[in-house]
Amino acid sequence: MSNQLILNGGGLAGRFWRGVGLVVLLLAAVVALGPLLWTLTTSLRTPAEAFTNPPKWLPVNPDFGNYSAVFQQVPIGTFLLNSTIVTMLIVVGQTITCTLSGYAFAMIRFPGRNAIFGIFLATMMVPLQTIIIPVFVIVKTLGLTDSLGALVIPALGSAFGTFLMRQYFMQMPLELGEAARIDGASQFQIFTMVYARMAAPAVATLAILNFSAFWAEFYRPLIFLQSQDTFTLPLGLVGLQGNLGTGSISVVLAGVVLAMVPSVLLFVFAQRYFIEGVTAGSFR
Amino acid sequence: MSTLAPPRSGHSRPPRTDPERRPRRGTRRLARREAGFGFLMISPAVLFVAVFTLAPMVASVALSFFSWDVITPPRFVGLDNFERIVGDDAVVSSFGTTLLLAFGIVVVQLVVGLGLAVLVNQRRRPAAKTFFRTTFYLPLLASTAAVSIFMGYMFDMKFGVINYYLNAVGLPSVPWLTSTWGAIVTIILIAAWQQVGFTFVMFVAALTSLPTDVLEAAAIDGAGPVRTLFGVKIPLISPTILFAAVVAMINALQLFDQPFIMTKGGPGTATTTATIVMYQTGFQNLQFGYASAIATVLLVIILAITGLQFLAARKWAFYR
Numbered sequence: 001m002s003n004q005l006i007l008n009g010g011g012l013a014g015r016f017w018r019g020v021g022l023v024v025l026l027l028a029a030v031v032a033l034g035p036l037l038w039t040l041t042t043s044l045r046t047p048a049e050a051f052t053n054p055p056k057w058l059p060v061n062p063d064f065g066n067y068s069a070v071f072q073q074v075p076i077g078t079f080l081l082n083s084t085i086v087t088m089l090i091v092v093g094q095t096i097t098c099t100l101s102g103y104a105f106a107m108i109r110f111p112g113r114n115a116i117f118g119i120f121l122a123t124m125m126v127p128l129q130t131i132i133i134p135v136f137v138i139v140k141t142l143g144l145t146d147s148l149g150a151l152v153i154p155a156l157g158s159a160f161g162t163f164l165m166r167q168y169f170m171q172m173p174l175e176l177g178e179a180a181r182i183d184g185a186s187q188f189q190i191f192t193m194v195y196a197r198m199a200a201p202a203v204a205t206l207a208i209l210n211f212s213a214f215w216a217e218f219y220r221p222l223i224f225l226q227s228q229d230t231f232t233l234p235l236g237l238v239g240l241q242g243n244l245g246t247g248s249i250s251v252v253l254a255g256v257v258l259a260m261v262p263s264v265l266l267f268v269f270a271q272r273y274f275i276e277g278v279t280a281g282s283f284r
Numbered sequence: 285m286s287t288l289a290p291p292r293s294g295h296s297r298p299p300r301t302d303p304e305r306r307p308r309r310g311t312r313r314l315a316r317r318e319a320g321f322g323f324l325m326i327s328p329a330v331l332f333v334a335v336f337t338l339a340p341m342v343a344s345v346a347l348s349f350f351s352w353d354v355i356t357p358p359r360f361v362g363l364d365n366f367e368r369i370v371g372d373d374a375v376v377s378s379f380g381t382t383l384l385l386a387f388g389i390v391v392v393q394l395v396v397g398l399g400l401a402v403l404v405n406q407r408r409r410p411a412a413k414t415f416f417r418t419t420f421y422l423p424l425l426a427s428t429a430a431v432s433i434f435m436g437y438m439f440d441m442k443f444g445v446i447n448y449y450l451n452a453v454g455l456p457s458v459p460w461l462t463s464t465w466g467a468i469v470t471i472i473l474i475a476a477w478q479q480v481g482f483t484f485v486m487f488v489a490a491l492t493s494l495p496t497d498v499l500e501a502a503a504i505d506g507a508g509p510v511r512t513l514f515g516v517k518i519p520l521i522s523p524t525i526l527f528a529a530v531v532a533m534i535n536a537l538q539l540f541d542q543p544f545i546m547t548k549g550g551p552g553t554a555t556t557t558a559t560i561v562m563y564q565t566g567f568q569n570l571q572f573g574y575a576s577a578i579a580t581v582l583l584v585i586i587l588a589i590t591g592l593q594f595l596a597a598r599k600w601a602f603y604r
Binding site: 017024029031032033039051101110116119123128130131132138153155156159161162187188191215216217218222223233234235256264271275278 | 315317318319320321322323325326328329330331332333335336337338339340341343344347396399400403404406407415416417418419420421422423424425426427428429430431432433434435437438443445448449452477480481482485486489509534537538540541545559562563566567572575576579580582583586587590
């Protein structure tokens with residue numbers, strides 16, 4: 001509070017500049033939301049008036065026909081299901097592997113711990129795009145091409161996830177585990193009954209970041225998947241756009257809106273963790 | 285060896301890192317059991333990271349020295365692939381395009397993100413802060429594929445809503461995606477539009493956690509809002525700015541989805557990024573060795589730029 005009072009002052013000039021600031025912010029909000037609102041309203045127009053300008057910004061008489069049309073014209077139900085399966089398996093899988101490894105790197109002493117963790121940190125800096133060819137070869141060798149496994153299995157472990165979980169476990173007091181040990185708990189019990197339960201916020205952060213990343217993924221599906229019944233939503237939508245040409249963009253946009261709904265809903269419910277996840281690691 | 289050295293019992297004692305973190309209490313057997321448990325815990329993550337990140341990293345560099353079309357066995361060609369890159373105008377220009385697009389995207393993202401963060405930080409009502417934070421973060425939630433699709437329609441030269449409004453205020457239509465510079469500017473704007481929320485959120489968090497006493501001192505010394513911003517706030521959050529710049533740059537150098545979906549790399553090769561050339565070379569023309577060499581050069585560029593950013597940061601990022 002005092003922070004802002006100092007900066008803005010109480011004078012007329014201060015008030016004027018705060019007003020200007022608000023106008024700029026509102027304009028920026030229009031720019032940020034405009035395309036999303038346009039997409040939503042256009043998806044509710046009949047294909048015939050999809051291209052008419054100016055767009056109707058408020059959906060008066062919305063036509064939900066495009067939403068049923070998108071289900072008829074492409075197997076969008078299958079895309080939705082595929083995306084859900086892939087995303088969920090990766091989220092659950094990474095939660096398990098990263099919680100285990102993050103805990104071990106933070107709390108357990110074993111030879112080579114720091115060296116192995118150092119290698120993990122180094123791999124975090126290598127972009128997927130630059131190693132995709134060998135990954136493709138491995139996926140092909142394992143016979144996973146054109147299956148959802150091609151997307152899931154390579155993503156089950158993560159250096160970033162391990163790092164995130166380790167950071168969180170590092171803050172936890174060692175005394176709790178020692179007390180449990182004196183009470184006769186085994187190593188594994190100490191992990192599951194004491195520390196893993198306290199890691200819920202970090203698990204939520206990782207799960208949410210993974211959800212939004214893998215739900216939106218386009219590059220790996222493009223390379224690994226060939227037949228339409230294995231397509232995930234982003235790939236399916238781009239295919240849909242190609243199939244339909246320019247005739248009925250409303251139908252394509254109905255698909256786009258459907259694809260965005262789960263992420264937006266998740267964001268509404270888990271805003272805090274989204275923000276936490278993005279800012280994690282930016283300090284220090 | 286001095287007499288003060290601790291007596292050495294046993295020969296394979298586990299390394300005692302940070303001794304104050306845990307009182308030394310175990311016998312050798314206990315320590316060994318603990319180590320075994322540690323290895324067990326990291327093994328799933330290590331397995332997947334080793335197979336799907338570490339090994340491919342090594343393989344990718346190794347593959348750069350081979351010629352391989354997947355069907356016939358790989359053939360060692362030494363530095364041929366890299367020599368070919370130097371003489372391949374399409375590849376060389378794709379690196380230029382990548383740098384140009386990435387630089388544009390990161391600059392817009394940092395400047396706009398910082399500007400919005402400063403303005404939001406000055407709002408008094410928490411509801412206003414939450415509203416703007418949510419609003420600016422929303423575009424990040426759409427997939428790049430979805431964004432490329434709807435932005436492609438909005439920036440259409442003839443039917444697009446953007447040109448409609450330009451015409452409405454008396455400006456001529458702009459060939460957004462059909463001219464060289466139009467496409468470059470449009471891709472930068474669209475990628476930055478989506479990513480701005482990322483830098484914005486980080487800067488808001490950093491500005492919110494600024495120490496009040498320093499700002500008070502600045503005010504007492506008579507610094508106005510502008511002086512305070514450039515003389516106090518920005519230097520104080522410079523580590524966050526550096527971090528945001530590095531992450532944004534690593535992302536932007538891998539730009540693929542937007543140009544691939546919206547312009548197919550065109551018009552001509554105006555928006556053909558290195559990753560698009562890599563995709564075409566590897567997965568369409570099946571020249572896996574050559575594509576790996578392109579990937580290796582891209583990796584070196586990414587690492588070099590990241591390193592440069594950290595070096596430059598020594599000059600302007602202040603750590604407390």
